[in-house]
Amino acid sequence: MLLTVEGLTREYVTRFGGRRVPALRGVSFGVKEGEFVAVMGESGSGKTTLLTLLAALDRPTDGRILLNGQDMAAIPGRALAAFRRDRLGFIFQDCNLLDTLSLRENIVFPLVLAGRPRTEMEARLLPLTGRLGITPLLEKFPYEVSGGERQRAAAARALITGPALLLADEPTGALDSGSAAQLLGMLDECNADGQTIVMVTHSLDAASHASRVLLLRDGLIADEISRGGLSRADFYPRLAARMTALQQGGARLA
Amino acid sequence: MRDRLLPRLAVRGLYGSRRLYLPFVLATGFMALVYFVIASFVYNRSFGQTVPNGGNIQLLMSVGYYLMPVVLLPFLVYIYSYLLKNRSRELALYAILGLGRRHIAVILLIENLLCFALCLTLGIGAGLIGCPLVFRGLLLALGQPGGLVWSVSAGAVLAVVRVFAACFAVLVGMGVWRAARTQPASLLREQTQGEKPLRGRLPIALGGAACLLAAYALSAISRDSATLTSFMIALVLVILGTYGVFTGVSAEVLRCLRRSPRFYADPSAFVVVSGLQYRMRKNAAGLTNICLFGCAALFTLCCSLCVLFGQDAVIARAGQALAEGEVGLNTAHATAQEIAQMFTTLAFLGVFFVLVFLACTALVLYYRQLAEGQEDAGRFRILRAVGLSDELTARTARQQLRVVFLLPLAGTLLHIAFASPFLAAFMGIISIDTPLVLFGSIALAMATFSVFYLLCYQVTVRAYLRSIA
Incomplete structure (x- = not known):
């Protein structure tokens, strides 16, 4: 297993009254190397909390996250930023590109932080941007390009360090359907090249690109669907059916 | 309702x-x-x-x-x-x-x-x-x-x-x-667009420098007659020049820094330089304001100190001159006392104005820091998410602030140093002309102002760090 999540729990304490609100209530799953896993769920199901914990941007109340057998909780705070930088790549919903940097500078930024030589930056940059089709835009600033181009630059930034795990938080959330399809196609290609991906989304279309889908509900994994040998076109309706069943079942329970 | x-x-x-x-x-x-x-x-x-x-x-x-x-x-x-x-x-x-x-x-x-x-x-x-x-x-x-x-x-x-x-x-x-x-x-x-790269950096920088040089030259050749007029002209030139230099020169320097290979080698320089360049024009306006309020405070402080330290010599001389003349000793004494009172009042008034100008400087500095902090908060959130450690974040932030807020202080000190002939001419009007008093006062005023400025800076840095945390 590349990533192992065991009994992951995260509670938030309300500011007044100290009431404990659980966002995740003991989530366990594993991700094998080369897998493309999507986590689906409604708003408030705990998706974002899960991703924040996987990204080591927050610490769990209980439970463990192991990446390549290494317990994230055991990493001291000082080394956490370097761990995030070297081992994980992120694609955020709102790109999170810095408006102060050109696309080129944005993309190589993790390498600058890591103190890599300039030649290595260029050597890694061009093949990546060539594949993503943004090489002609490298000198432009984020506010000068389209949303889809911004998101592709963000993907390039996430991939340039060659991360063990690529985390994507609603990567298509702010994109039009054409750009979304293009980005998902790019993720498929990366995955075909062996990149392990965990993507959080509430879009059925995005999730149908994954090889396995976890359905998150009220802080628990309510269901898990493997794509098996199905094509995307066949996987989509099955996924939709399971989602509907889960929601209606839940409604009956409530 | x-x-x-x-x-x-x-x-x-x-x-x-x-x-x-x-x-x-x-x-x-x-x-x-x-x-x-x-x-x-x-x-x-x-x-x-x-x-x-x-x-x-x-x-x-x-x-x-x-x-x-x-x-x-x-x-x-x-x-x-x-x-x-x-x-x-x-x-x-x-x-x-x-x-x-x-x-x-x-x-x-x-x-x-x-x-x-x-x-x-x-x-x-x-x-x-x-x-x-x-x-x-x-x-x-x-x-x-x-x-x-x-x-x-x-x-x-x-x-x-x-x-x-x-x-x-x-x-x-x-x-x-x-x-x-x-x-x-x-x-x-949300306003997220960067400023367009400044056109004509060089003319602006050169124009600004020329304005400053002209103002300094006006000060150097100032004589007692017509001093006030040339002081006013120099004042306008300094305002224009400071703005021009802060805008043009900093834009040019930042551009060169960004082109240098070292830019990619140092993460905090990478962040600081790009951040400064992003809104240099707005920054320059803010820095010019701080610098000018600082100049007002410092110049007034110099004058007050000069009056304070220089009055005794003038009073003694006046008393002596009067006693040697036709007036009686009593009249001479009374007149000397009168002069002393005017000087005291002048210094007193000067101190009040210094306090007002210092309050202005501190407040502008505080709001500038807050504004910077608000604009940088989003940037630092992204930087941390991408993998900038908290330690490096704090160091980068401080480095950026140091660059930005030492510029106005340097500008203020430089302007006042070059304004010393004007100061001498003004003090000459009220017969204070001892070089020791003049330059001693300037040195003391500069030291006091620098300490005050750095204290304000330290306090306001907290406002900045709080808003990016």
Whole structure:
């Protein structure tokens, strides 16, 4: 297993009254190397909390996250930023590109932080941007390009360090359907090249690109669907059916 | 419903942005205090009658009395425009929720009335406690201990109310005009576009440098005659020159830094340089303001110290000259005392203005830091998410602030160093011409100002770090 999540729990304490609100209530799953896993769920199901914990941007109340057998909780705070930088790549919903940097500078930024030589930056940059089709835009600033181009630059930034795990938080959330399809196609290609991906989304279309889908509900994994040998076109309706069943079942329970 | 809702919105608005308004109210309160003290001297009838030569002292004080509103208003307008910009989202939201322009005007009016009331309470309240002390102090310094007791004069209170009411009225008008002119939707939209790269960096930098050189040259050749005119011209040149140099030179330097290979080798330089370049023009305007307020404070401080340290020699010389002449010894003594009193009053007034200018400098510095912090908060959030460690974040932030806020200090010190011939010419008018006094005062004033500036910087850095945390 590349990533192992065991009994992951995260509670938030309300500011007044100290009431404990659980966002995740003991989530366990594993991700094998080369897998493309999507986590689906409604708003408030705990998706974002899960991703924040996987990204080591927050610490769990209980439970463990192991990446390549290494317990994230055991990493001291000082080394956490370097761990995030070297081992994980992120694609955020709102790109999170810095408006102060050109696309080129944005993309190589993790390498600058890591103190890599300039030649290595260029050597890694061009093949990546060539594949993503943004090489002609490298000198432009984020506010000068389209949303889809911004998101592709963000993907390039996430991939340039060659991360063990690529985390994507609603990567298509702010994109039009054409750009979304293009980005998902790019993720498929990366995955075909062996990149392990965990993507959080509430879009059925995005999730149908994954090889396995976890359905998150009220802080628990309510269901898990493997794509098996199905094509995307066949996987989509099955996924939709399971989602509907889960929601209606839940409604009956409530 | 309406007459309850609007005051409540106004109070909520003020309380919600208390971090912005508290320094504003404190500073205006302080200025009201200073103005109250000066006005108290001008309006105290018995002062002119009891204290020998009191009429002349009052006349000198009234110069400050008329000058201060002139300094006060532009400063308040500058600060308030910053406050308004920060509130624009809130005001836009009110407009979208269905409040008319008239309602927003009422809200702004109530807010300013509250600030006005607080400012007066603070200023006059502190004045009632502080004035007797200042009064005693000045009388002591004038060699007139005892004799006169300070009393509240209605005229002074009214003068403060009048001046500050007028200032706040201008601010309300400004707010209403601004609110009426802007479209709510455009206010809500986030402003994320960078500035266009500055065209003509070189001409601007060279023009600025030329202005500064011309101003310095004017100072160097200044003689007693026509000094005031050339000082005014130099003042305008310095304002233009400072802005030009801060804008043009910094843009050019940043561009070169960004092109250098070292840019990619140092993460914090990478962040700092790109961040500065992103909004250099706005930065330059802010830095110029800080620099100019600093210059006003420092120049006034130099003058006050010169008067303070130089007066003894002048008085002794005048006394001697008079005694050698035809007048009797008694007359000579009285005249020397008169001169001494004028000097004391002058230094006294100077110190008040120094305090006002220092308060201005501190406040502008504080708001500049807050503004930077707000603009950088989003940037640092992304940087941390991408893998900038907390330690490096703090170091980068501090490095950026150091670069930005040491520039105005350096500018101020440089300007004042070159303004020393002007200072000498001005002091020559009142016969203070000992080089030791002149340069000693300048050195002491520079040291004092630098310490004050660095202290303010340290305090305001916290405001910045808090807003990016």
